[in-house]
Amino acid sequence: MSHATEDAAPRRGPPWIRPEIQQRIAWRDGDVVISVPPKSGTTWTMNIVHQLFTGGTADFRDIYEEVPWIEFLSHPGQPLQSVVDRVEAMPAGRRRAFKTHSAPPALPFIEAGSGRDVKYIVVFRNPEEALVSFRPFIEKHSDAWFELWQMPRQAMCRQDFPSFYAEVVDRQGMQGMFFAFLAAWWPLRREENVLLLHFADMKRDHEASIRTIAGFLGVEPEADRWPAILEYTSFPWMKRHEDKFEAVTTGEIPILTSGAMIRKGEAGKAASDGMTEEISRHLRDLGRRICPDEAALTWLYEGGELP
Numbered sequence: 001m002s003h004a005t006e007d008a009a010p011r012r013g014p015p016w017i018r019p020e021i022q023q024r025i026a027w028r029d030g031d032v033v034i035s036v037p038p039k040s041g042t043t044w045t046m047n048i049v050h051q052l053f054t055g056g057t058a059d060f061r062d063i064y065e066e067v068p069w070i071e072f073l074s075h076p077g078q079p080l081q082s083v084v085d086r087v088e089a090m091p092a093g094r095r096r097a098f099k100t101h102s103a104p105p106a107l108p109f110i111e112a113g114s115g116r117d118v119k120y121i122v123v124f125r126n127p128e129e130a131l132v133s134f135r136p137f138i139e140k141h142s143d144a145w146f147e148l149w150q151m152p153r154q155a156m157c158r159q160d161f162p163s164f165y166a167e168v169v170d171r172q173g174m175q176g177m178f179f180a181f182l183a184a185w186w187p188l189r190r191e192e193n194v195l196l197l198h199f200a201d202m203k204r205d206h207e208a209s210i211r212t213i214a215g216f217l218g219v220e221p222e223a224d225r226w227p228a229i230l231e232y233t234s235f236p237w238m239k240r241h242e243d244k245f246e247a248v249t250t251g252e253i254p255i256l257t258s259g260a261m262i263r264k265g266e267a268g269k270a271a272s273d274g275m276t277e278e279i280s281r282h283l284r285d286l287g288r289r290i291c292p293d294e295a296a297l298t299w300l301y302e303g304g305e306l307p
Contacts, residue, residue: 014149014151014156015073015076015149015151016072016073016074016149017071017072017073017101018071018072018073018080019071019100019102019106019107020071020080020106021070021071021080021083021084022070022071022100022102022106022107022108023108024080024081024084025070025084025087025088025108026088027108027110027116027118028092028096028116029116029117029118030095030096030117031095031096031097031098031116031117031118031119032049032095032096032097032098032118032119032120032121032217033097033098033100033107033118033119033120033121034046034049034067034097034098034099034100034121034123035100035101035102035103035107035120035121035122035185036099036100036101036122036123036124037101037124037125037127037130037177037178037181038101038130038134038137038177039125039129039130039131039133039134039137040123040124040125040130040178040199041123041125041199041202042099042101042123043063043238043245044202044233044235044238045121045123045197045213046063046066046067046097046099047063047232047233047238047245048209048210048213048233049067049097049121049213049217050063050066050067050097051228051229051232051233052210052213052214052217052219052221052229053094053095053097053219055221055222055225055228055229056221056225056226056227056228056229056231056232057228057232058232058241060244061244061248061249062244062245062246062247062248062249062250063244063245064099064247064248064249064250065249066097067097067098067099068083068086068087068090068098068099069098069099069100069247069250070083070087070098070099070100071083071100071101071102072250074250074251074252075148075251075252076148076149076150101177103122103180103181103184103185104184104185104188105184109188110193111191111193112191112192112193117193118193119193119194119195119216119217120188120193120194120195121195121197121213121216122185122194122195122196122197123196123197123198123199123202124178124181124182124196124197124198124199124299124300124303125198125199125200126199126200126270126300126301126302126303127175127178127179127283127287127300127301128270128275128280128283128301129199129270130178131161131165131169131178131270131275131283132161132270132273132274132275133273134169135157135158135161135164135273135274138156138157139157140256140257141156141255141256141257142253142254142255142256142257144253144254145251145253145254145255145256148251148252148253155168156168160274161273161274161275161279162274162276162279164274165279170282175283175286175287175290176290178287178300179286179287179290179291179300180290180291182291182296182297182300183290183291183293183296186291186293186296189306195212195213195216196306197209197212197213198299198303198304199303200302200303201303201304206230206233206234207230210229210230210233242258243258246258284297284301287300295307
């Protein structure tokens, strides 16, 4: 199939997210793919990997320049190949890291020992917490961004969480962003080039999580660089410098208003953001149908040691 035909192919989801781009990427030894559902710690993990690769630095403009989103288009009509070309043009002398909200098979999974050394950091979050965070995140997309893509704001935005869940999430089947993602990665959780982490565990022990990621990546920062790495990956520092984490260089026009990416950084607060018992039951029941493994579901909601 030609690229022109592929570029015009029908798809689900926002038109600026095109997971099929990832099928064209020529992966290199040392590549790191950060595969995380929406509002589940993606930006934090991107920064953690960047800080480990650099030994701790505040000298960057936009995390999306350092860790590209490999399924994202900056404007309508952008050729998919242009994203691939940008990835290919990244310097060969340094390791690359990428963001994706995709799981296999949309995201190609390169097995360890298959001839390419690609590592996958996969972070999950309690889906109730992720969904209540998702609503204000969508609200903070700029009017200009919606207009650029000719998408009415009311297609994605609601004033309260119950309306958002019923009229946007459930109507569009968005629960799969979390449960189908889990079902895809769960069988791969013991692969040597896959690291599954939980947002709640990362919050409970920040330093241990950073050191776990460093060990998985084979990165050994000098001892005197650890204070900087821990500071620059902390929620307070990222909140104070949130302009570095809002994709300011990604689109041709502003995508987000301030405060969209770094919101609260909390775990266990879904009810205060609008999650009701009825929605919670509906969400979990649907999750069981998408991912019937009860041990996987329990881990998705609670974290802790992987079963």
